[in-house]
Amino acid sequence: MILVSSLLFSCQSSISSFMTPKTGISNISDIDKAFDIFSPEQEYMLGRETAANILARYQLYDDKEMTEYLNLICGAITANSPKPYIFSGYHVAIVGDESDINLFATPSGHIFITRGMLINAKSEDELACVLAYGVATIQLEQGIRVIKTYRIDLAITSIGATSPGDVALMGSSSVERILSLISMQILEADTAALSLLTTAGYDVNAYPELLKRMNNDNARGFYSTSFERRILNAEEWINRNNIKTNDTSLYRVERFNKIFMR
Numbered sequence: 001m002i003l004v005s006s007l008l009f010s011c012q013s014s015i016s017s018f019m020t021p022k023t024g025i026s027n028i029s030d031i032d033k034a035f036d037i038f039s040p041e042q043e044y045m046l047g048r049e050t051a052a053n054i055l056a057r058y059q060l061y062d063d064k065e066m067t068e069y070l071n072l073i074c075g076a077i078t079a080n081s082p083k084p085y086i087f088s089g090y091h092v093a094i095v096g097d098e099s100d101i102n103l104f105a106t107p108s109g110h111i112f113i114t115r116g117m118l119i120n121a122k123s124e125d126e127l128a129c130v131l132a133y134g135v136a137t138i139q140l141e142q143g144i145r146v147i148k149t150y151r152i153d154l155a156i157t158s159i160g161a162t163s164p165g166d167v168a169l170m171g172s173s174s175v176e177r178i179l180s181l182i183s184m185q186i187l188e189a190d191t192a193a194l195s196l197l198t199t200a201g202y203d204v205n206a207y208p209e210l211l212k213r214m215n216n217d218n219a220r221g222f223y224s225t226s227f228e229r230r231i232l233n234a235e236e237w238i239n240r241n242n243i244k245t246n247d248t249s250l251y252r253v254e255r256f257n258k259i260f261m262r
Contacts, residue, residue: 047108058095105134125206136192
């Protein structure tokens with residue numbers, strides 16, 4: 001939810017440019033502007049602003065060895081992915097405290113994983129599951145799609161507005177529709193994450209198992225949306241693609257234990 005509000009906050013300047021200064025009334029040309037394609041540079045700058053909003057709410061946790069380890073896993077996931085390279089690369093950082101189980105990914109390639117999420121991961125495969133989800137949301141451009149939906153919806157609905165107050169009410173309704181969109185995007189990202197894990201050689205069976213444990217722990221944030229549906233979606237994907245349990249390399253077990261047993 002923090003990411004959603006941060007994204008919407010970051011695009012307010014774009015939305016405000018659609019409105020005339022005195023009345024806030026939009027015109028049909030605003031719809032054309034809403035369909036504008038974001039350049040890689042624009043996506044990066046928007047993502048940086050979103051990242052700044054997240055860091056304003058969550059304290060950055062300084063653990064160089066752990067951060068390097070997480071970026072190593074992220075690199076293994078992205079190396080043979082559909083988008084191995086983005087404008088400024090993928091960067092993983094640790095934020096928050098042990099009580100918060102969450103993950104945030106921005107259009108700029110920043111992935112923020114909370115300490116609570118790290119503690120809940122029982123293996124490198126499970127850490128890879130979490131990071132693969134973050135990578136999937138970036139590669140699917142889900143944050144950008146949320147912003148475009150908000151811009152298009154507001155541009156269309158505000159044509160009939162007669163005052164700035166009308167526009168504000170329409171904006172509130174748009175946010176509700178965006179939350180519905182995000183619910184569908186979560187399943188989309190789960191499916192893409194499973195594909196990324198398979199390509200990287202990780203055990204995809206860790207994905208539904210992690211979801212099940214988070215569900216039992218009443219986790220908030222990243223894993224809090226429709227557990228049962230997500231678990232079923234992941235299991236069906238694994239069965240449909242005839243994915244067998246991978247024999248995770250011993251070195252992955254060893255380096256996971258080395259980092260988490262310090």
